[in-house]
Amino acid sequence: MMKKIAIICVCIMTVCGLSACGSSVSYDSYDLSDYIKVGDYKGLKVAPYSISVTEDEIDAKIQSILQNAATTKELDKKTEIADGDVVNIDYVGKVDGKEFEGGSAEGYDLTLGSGSFIDGFESGIEGKKVGDKFKLDLKFPEDYDNEDLKGKAVTFDVTVNSATRQEVPEYGLDFVQNTTEYDTLEEYEASIEKEVYDEEEKTAIENQKGELWSQALENTKVKKYPEKELDYYIEFNSKQIDNMAKEYGMSRDELLANYDFGNEKEFEATNEDSSKLLVKQEMLIEYIAEKEKLEYSDEEKKEAIKSYEEAGYDSEMIESQTGRNMNDYVHIELLYQKVLDFILENADISGETESK
Incomplete structure (x- = not known):
């Protein structure tokens, strides 16, 4: 009760x-x-x-501060996309050569490594660059929640429109002196x-x-x-x-x-x-x-x-x-x-x- x-x-x-x-x-x-x-x-x-208070707790707090101080950088066409980057993509999914409901989108923002898509989709974008167009030949898992797609082979045509990366500042004396009132790491x-x-x-x-x-x-x-x-x-x-x-x-x-x-x-x-x-x-x-x-x-x-x-x-x-x-x-x-x-x-x- x-x-x-x-x-x-x-x-x-x-x-x-x-x-x-x-x-x-x-x-x-x-x-x-x-x-x-x-x-x-x-x-x-x-x-x-x-x-x-332990050293691990101090380190965790500092890492949290560094994460909050991170800046967002637009990736150019020469930079390889990596895990953790946010990509804006168009994609079209096809099973047996036909598009299926919910398998396509335009201007979709995806954080690589989030696990939002089936295995191989997000990792398949890693190493690609902005402007790249490519195919991903994948397979839906046997326990997929859509009965019609369980275990089916699927091909995704993907276009990377843009990508951004969070740049976390490096912890050190420069960071402390430039962003805080303290002069030393000890302080x-x-x-x-x-x-x-x-x-x-x-x-x-x-x-x-x-x-x-x-x-x-x-x-x-x-x-x-x-x-x-x-x-x-x-x-x-x-x-x-x-x-x-x-x-x-x-x-x-x-x-x-x-x-x-x-x-x-x-x-x-x-x-x-x-x-x-x-x-x-x-x-x-x-x-x-x-x-x-x-x-x-x-x-x-x-x-x-x-x-x-x-x-x-x-x-x-x-x-x-x-x-x-x-x-x-x-x-x-x-x-x-x-x-x-x-x-x-x-x-x-x-x-x-x-x-x-």
Whole structure:
């Protein structure tokens, strides 16, 4: 059941651009002690973390930086095409001397080595040059997904229109001095080590917070659910299924079956459990924030909204994906982070160390 609850969240988050519902979710009018019995959330135990950055991790980070700094070069007619190059090609495929459906294209961009075509097609282009025209005599595999083509001999007439190659800069002192603020490889690699450490420490801390929140949630019992909020999320999730079905050109029953819900009755049960879990979490966030006087500033709220908008999540998209308007969504997210910080600050960090 928990797997399907997670699927509901995934399904909802995969659909963008749905019409906003214009609703607000708030627990301000509730005495939450009437709805939840909150157990321990201070003094919860969580294992400490230990981080050790390896040379391999530093090298991998540097290689990633080099890849991101790569430039694209147009290949001339004298340069042989190699694995990894992107070619623009026209091709015509024929079986028994006749063209077949899906076997031809013009202006097709293909990355050699991607495995997009049958064996021999991409490797057959390697060594060729821009402007070359040639034939590839190949054979479809015996397990090919098209019954009519399984094991059949095929000839492709191929024309290479153009080709590009990613040129990755060479790592060394020149690269460091020309692209960074550092003068030596030692200084640069020390900065990379710190960057990797900081990333892994952030992940380790988030993992601690996640474990502590799970404990706090487990220690909290629901006396009753506020009907307005619970019904709202149940209806919202159901409407999302309808919107998804329309988006994908499927019936509601087909979509439910595709996402392993089985049938409407099973979805209703999963939807109710998912909505109850969400409402429980929101009530606990609000309860702890109020009890511990945890607040966020107007500036933090403005920055959060700005960051969402810069990432492409405007008010309409936030509401269509979460069921909360922008103000309410930012409110609960900021409070959640304040609560997590508080729980971690008041945790008992002891026991066996967990590596990164």
